[in-house]
Amino acid sequence: MPGMATVLIVPGLRDDAPGHWQSLLAAGDAGIRSVPVQGKAMLDCAARVQALEDAAQAIEGALLLVAHSGGCLTVAHWAARTRRAVHAALLAVPPDFDTPMPAGYPSRDELQAAGWFPLPRQRLPFASLVGASRNDPLASFEAAQALAEAWGSQFVDLGAVGHLNPASGYGPWPQARDLIDQLQRLN
Numbered sequence: 001m002p003g004m005a006t007v008l009i010v011p012g013l014r015d016d017a018p019g020h021w022q023s024l025l026a027a028g029d030a031g032i033r034s035v036p037v038q039g040k041a042m043l044d045c046a047a048r049v050q051a052l053e054d055a056a057q058a059i060e061g062a063l064l065l066v067a068h069s070g071g072c073l074t075v076a077h078w079a080a081r082t083r084r085a086v087h088a089a090l091l092a093v094p095p096d097f098d099t100p101m102p103a104g105y106p107s108r109d110e111l112q113a114a115g116w117f118p119l120p121r122q123r124l125p126f127a128s129l130v131g132a133s134r135n136d137p138l139a140s141f142e143a144a145q146a147l148a149e150a151w152g153s154q155f156v157d158l159g160a161v162g163h164l165n166p167a168s169g170y171g172p173w174p175q176a177r178d179l180i181d182q183l184q185r186l187n
Helices: 021-027 045-057 070-079 108-113 141-151 174-184
Strands: 006-010 063-068 088-092 127-132 154-157
Touching: 006 021, 006 045, 006 070, 021 063, 021 174, 045 070, 063 070, 063 174, 070 088, 088 174, 127 141, 127 174, 141 154
Parallel strands: 006 063, 063 088, 088 127, 127 154
Antiparallel strands: none
């Protein structure tokens, strides 16, 4: 559609997963692009930031970021370095890397070695919306709220949606399209 920002999906640390709402969103719209992250770059913050920069610079015109989990932190790190203009960003269920993650997720030491700290807490230079879950195993509701406040983001209570991933019972997430549409309408 003319005048609409191109949606760029920024996946979490586990990248694009079959059945994940981001994968389903991209599959349902040929105009949506995704940041590719592969191999050893999966955990490396600098590699993820560079992959986002490359993908963003390859898109002409307005850009709307749609990030999940660790992708939200990738966006925050990237925003401090890029000169690329962004229309807005949807940041769904950012994790709290300051608190130990559950089994199966990277340890704080692994995250430190991969360059994720310090976590960016400066105001984002574009409009953003943080959606938080009341029962996210990777971040307390209050931790997500604090990130939203630090980033200058609008805050949305998504209810009890776990980590908003297939393990939490989410494949499709229809509210994502509504939130994207809301952000598209921003001037």
